[in-house]
Amino acid sequence: MSDSEYIVEVRQVKKSFKDVQAVKGVSLKIKPGEFVALLGPNGAGKTTLVEMIEGIQHPDEGEIFIAGKQWKHHQHELHQMIGLSLQETRFMDKLTAYETMRLFASFYKLNSDRVNEVFSLIGLDEKKKAYVDNLSGGQRQRLALGVALLNKPKILLLDEPTTGLDPNARREIWNILLDLKKNHNTSLILTSHYMEEAEYLCDRIIIMDQGNILGEGTLQEILALGGGHRSLDELFISLTGRHLYE
């Protein structure tokens, strides 16, 4: 049974691909409305962990509960309460932003009112009629975020949502997420290479490397690990000898 205080509960989860152990017995708990960042270099196991929470991958060992439910038995309900934005998803090039949003809205049986609401939320009203392949990288990422927010998810999973974006576009995404934090009770799991993104947005930071959690807590708690560091990167170097963004 899961602890109902938490929206996400991961218990001793392990996952391997052929000879590579991507996640090695990870546990974590996330409260409703809490924003959590998963930080780590490439190959740390963040994406595999998030994919298991999304239900795309199945753990070899361990259990995952989302709002007390497991993917195996409650797939339909869990799809309704999760929103996600994957790294580098490309929508259909020749659909407009509005048509893309209507398409995804139809999967949740939502009508055009909700689509218009989301366009206002992501600040993309003026691009509704633009084809996806005519949107900039930042606009596409906002569209992906909008699609993730359509169903008013209880839990939002964002995989590297601002990778490759310029500082302005990144700031726009952050503002949308901060608004979400202030006005809705959505929980967020964010994977990122960017320390400042985690610092700016999240209540709690989890640092992963080679399939393990190296440390977790608020920014201050994390920096205090190992005798006080000025930045997460400095801390990561002291823990692993490598940069966080490698």
Added chain:
Amino acid sequence: MNKITNHQLYRLIVAHFAEIIREPSVIFWGVVFPILMAWGLGIAFTQKGGVQAKLAVVINLEGVSGNQQTKLISWLTANAQKKDSVYTITLKNEKLGNATLSFFETSSSNAFTLLKKGKVSVIIEDQLNGSSYRFDPANAEAKAAYHLAADLEAHGPLFYTENQSQIQPLTLSGTRYVDFLIPGLLAMGIMMACSWGISYTIIDRRSKKLLRRMVATPMKKSNLLFALITARFTMNLAEAILLFLFAWLYFGVKIQGSFSALIVLFISANIAFSGIAILISSRTANTEVGNGMINAIVTPMMVVSGVFFSYHNFPDWAIPAIQYLPLTMITDTFRSIFNEGAGFLDVWREALVLTITGIVSFVIGLKIFKWY
């Protein structure tokens, strides 16, 4: 609010259809190109365009003395027009179309160069007492050039122009090359549209992680595939209608058999190739690999299934296998409806086999389908 416009199946069909019709190259390759091909091939093989035979003449002076000439050159000098070193003679025949023979007088080594470059198809060694002919007997064009030149040399131009009354050209609908071609093009259009329009689209969307994003919602997976097939079927129908309208108005191609049989076969052909397309695209996320797999399936069928020319030219042992290929089955059955007046009772077996092929391929494809 109209509820159907919020339904996921409606939205998926609209999205896929919009993607197809908003891509100008799809319209070109799907609609314009088959019509151009029908027009080009139909014209090329329907008009009495006549024959162009090009031959190299190498003079062998052995035994020739004084003002004597070898036999063929002697005849050409008297009867053909000469410009530079080329003798040209046109043999006229209204029924057969005119035959123009060009004889390039040249050296032995240059004659072989011309042959290798495809500028001539036959080399004639012209001697005092007659000619010998060198050519590839497997080359139909060379064989025809040989017969024309040899008959000309033996009998003079009359062999080609006389007895025109005994030739009765077939111009009846259903017996011309264009009547053979159009059903083949319709069948090929279905195969190409399904293979590229369904398989490639799925592989491309998998590689762009769009499939993965979609199945992370409450979308029904079957709706996605059904919508993709429906949008493609609608487009195939439009393409087929336009091609047929062109063939009917321009060449007078007619459907002599049952229209309902044609509809049934068209649907079963689409089911067959849609199922095969799902199977082809069931695993890979690499568009290069997908490209190769699609080509590996469609190219052999395009070559052997008799779309452009009869597959009965292949060895006898290969023909039973060729006849059971889906494209051959569709092409043959379309032809029987168009040209032989076939009805539903004549084509139901083929329609059933094609439908079962499609369903079995679809079910296997779905079983092994990778959504991400």
